[in-house]
Amino acid sequence: MMPNSDLVVQTEQLSKVFRVGFWGKKVTAVGGVNLEVRPGEVFGFLGPNGAGKTTTLKILMGLIYPTSGKAWLFGRELGDPQTKSRLGFLPESPYFYDYLTSREFLGFYGHLFGLWGTALDKRVDELLELVGMTHAKDLQLRKFSKGMLQRVGVAQALINDPELVVLDEPMSGLDPIGRKEVRDLILRLKESGKTVLFSSHILHDAEVLCDRVAMILKGRLVACGKVTDLLEQGANHQVELVVDRLTPEGLDHLRPLIDKVVTQGDRMLIVLKSQQQVGGALEILRAAKARLVSLNPQKGSLEDLFIREVSGHRSSSERRAA
Amino acid sequence: MKVLSIALNTFRENLRDKLLYNLLVFALLMIGSSVVLSRLTLGEFHRLILDVGLGSINFFGVLIAIFVGIGLVSKEIEKKTIYTIVSKPVARYQFLLGKFAGLTITLFINTVVMALGLLVVLYAQGVPVEGMLFKALALIFVEFMVITALALLFSTFTSATLSAIFTLALYVIGHLTADLKVFGAKMDDLSRGILDGIYYLLPNLERFNLKGHVVHHLEVSGVDLMLIVAYGATYTAVLLFTASLIFHRRDFR
Ligand SMILES: Nc1ncnc2c1ncn2[C@@H]1O[C@H](COP(=O)(O)OP(=O)(O)O)[C@@H](O)[C@H]1O
Ligand SMILES: [Mg+2]
Numbered sequence: 001m002m003p004n005s006d007l008v009v010q011t012e013q014l015s016k017v018f019r020v021g022f023w024g025k026k027v028t029a030v031g032g033v034n035l036e037v038r039p040g041e042v043f044g045f046l047g048p049n050g051a052g053k054t055t056t057l058k059i060l061m062g063l064i065y066p067t068s069g070k071a072w073l074f075g076r077e078l079g080d081p082q083t084k085s086r087l088g089f090l091p092e093s094p095y096f097y098d099y100l101t102s103r104e105f106l107g108f109y110g111h112l113f114g115l116w117g118t119a120l121d122k123r124v125d126e127l128l129e130l131v132g133m134t135h136a137k138d139l140q141l142r143k144f145s146k147g148m149l150q151r152v153g154v155a156q157a158l159i160n161d162p163e164l165v166v167l168d169e170p171m172s173g174l175d176p177i178g179r180k181e182v183r184d185l186i187l188r189l190k191e192s193g194k195t196v197l198f199s200s201h202i203l204h205d206a207e208v209l210c211d212r213v214a215m216i217l218k219g220r221l222v223a224c225g226k227v228t229d230l231l232e233q234g235a236n237h238q239v240e241l242v243v244d245r246l247t248p249e250g251l252d253h254l255r256p257l258i259d260k261v262v263t264q265g266d267r268m269l270i271v272l273k274s275q276q277q278v279g280g281a282l283e284i285l286r287a288a289k290a291r292l293v294s295l296n297p298q299k300g301s302l303e304d305l306f307i308r309e310v311s312g313h314r315s316s317s318e319r320r321a322a
Numbered sequence: 323m324k325v326l327s328i329a330l331n332t333f334r335e336n337l338r339d340k341l342l343y344n345l346l347v348f349a350l351l352m353i354g355s356s357v358v359l360s361r362l363t364l365g366e367f368h369r370l371i372l373d374v375g376l377g378s379i380n381f382f383g384v385l386i387a388i389f390v391g392i393g394l395v396s397k398e399i400e401k402k403t404i405y406t407i408v409s410k411p412v413a414r415y416q417f418l419l420g421k422f423a424g425l426t427i428t429l430f431i432n433t434v435v436m437a438l439g440l441l442v443v444l445y446a447q448g449v450p451v452e453g454m455l456f457k458a459l460a461l462i463f464v465e466f467m468v469i470t471a472l473a474l475l476f477s478t479f480t481s482a483t484l485s486a487i488f489t490l491a492l493y494v495i496g497h498l499t500a501d502l503k504v505f506g507a508k509m510d511d512l513s514r515g516i517l518d519g520i521y522y523l524l525p526n527l528e529r530f531n532l533k534g535h536v537v538h539h540l541e542v543s544g545v546d547l548m549l550i551v552a553y554g555a556t557y558t559a560v561l562l563f564t565a566s567l568i569f570h571r572r573d574f575r
Binding site: 018058061062063064065081084085087089091094095096097099100104108109111112113114153156157160 | 323324327328331334335338339401402403405406407408409410411412413571573574575
């Protein structure tokens with residue numbers, strides 16, 4: 001395969017096998033992953049803990065070498081020194097030099113890109129402002145909370161105004177406000193034309209943020225595509241009705257259309273088998289003189305899709321084992 | 323420039339390390355205590371102050387090189403601080419060189435401080451100071467470079483604890499290699515060959531020890547001095563080169 005220079009990230013059958021323990025037992029962390037990240041998109045790399053997300057990102061960042069397969073950044077092979085100046089990386093639960101203050105910390109990373117003097121000071125102030133850490137610029141990192149570390153970590157990743165920003169679990173360990181701030185920041189990066197690739201084990205984060213996602217499980221991709229398409233796939237197309245004062249006879253008429261029903265005093269929650277049943281159900285309700293309180297088509301979620309993929313994966317591997 | 327900024331950051335890290343100050347205080351106490359010791363012995367108290375003083379500078383400098391030096395790379399890998407550096411446009415060898423240079427600055431300043439401590443004691447005790455003392459100090463500093471490079475080499479592939487143990491062991495062995503040669507001379511050809519091989523492979527740290535010359539007022543020629551410095555520099559360079567090769571290949575996991 002030839003690298004496609006229109007893609008920001010491209011991997012081909014990327015694999016990493018770790019050898020662990022005294023006997024060098026093989027653990028396949030990533031087993032043949034093909035990814036494509038396009039310019040200007042927010043790409044979510046999703047999967048449960050231990051799925052291989054961090055390992056894949058570390059390969060892309062040049063921290064570990066792949067066992068097999070290939071990867072390109074901006075159409076150039078990994079290890080090309082030119083690409084590193086075009087990307088920014090926030091590692092998972094980052095550790096930083098805790099003896100530095102925020103300003104010294106960002107200053108140091110600035111030096112690595114050849115920024116010195118007033119140009120550097122200006123950039124550092126901008127970034128501290130961007131991540132809302134201006135108040136802590138002279139505080140040593142050892143005194144920071146997890147959320148504060150995450151913010152200077154993001155600032156560090158942006159010091160060189162990178163085209164591609166790679167964030168490993170940027171929202172984990174943060175409180176709801178912190179997570180919302182990270183989400184807003186990612187959207188702002190997208191607005192300013194950057195490509196963002198982030199990993200998360202919280203699928204909900206991705207639903208609202210990403211243009212496209214890839215889901216990984218045990219080192220293999222199980223789904224990949226536009227979020228809207230995947231949500232469509234994940235949807236079960238059921239419809240939920242809330243109804244008051246439905247007579248038992250009316251309910252009997254409805255039975256054939258219903259998947260589930262929950263009664264609570266006068267009120268009933270009815271789940272219809274599919275969208276096709278809505279018309280018929282409404283007629284029966286009108287005839288029975290029941291009061292319709294609400295009607296909600298059930299949206300699918302990435303979580304539904306994922307759970308389905310996981311159970312599919314399980315049963316197929318069980319079948320293989322049997 | 324990248325190497326320089328990593329070096330300066332390392333130096334700043336060292337300056338904020340309490341261990342450094344503790345070791346430095348101990349070194350100065352040892353140098354000072356030589357006065358008390360010399361009062362207990364009759365006669366030769368000049369000799370004792372110089373002996374204990376230079377010995378302390380060497381010993382504590384090596385401790386700083388090892389315990390602060392080990393932290394340089396192993397700690398960066400264990401604490402994962404290296405992730406954000408290696409993903410920047412910094413080659414791995416540049417990272418190593420920066421770390422080495424940073425600790426060199428720290429060690430240089432420490433050596434100067436300890437040497438000043440010794441000079442104060444010598445002056446207070448009316449011991450005459452000769453040029454040989456400065457040559458000895460210079461070679462002690464060269465030895466620190468070799469030890470630092472060793473520590474750096476080990477920490478590119480093992481844990482901080484193991485690196486410390488290996489480096490300390492090589493420091494001790496490095497001062498005994500001359501015995502290896504003497505020992506080998508009495509053996510058959512094969513054993514002698516092997517011992518000779520080990521002898522040339524291991525750093526001969528006794529070369530950097532001019533304590534005896536200072537104490538006994540012996541001279542070392544300028545050429546000899548240059549050769550010893552060149553030996554130290556070459557040895558250090560080979561260690562750093564090897565460290566870079568290993569470091570380039572390894573996974574940060
Ligand atoms: N340094 C390592 N040595 C051995 N196995 C590892 C190492 N890092 C990760 N793994 C294994 O590889 C798999 C994927 O891990 P990781 O990439 O960290 O997953 P994620 O980031 O998706 O949680 C896990 O099974 C993990 O145990
Ligand atoms: Mg991870």
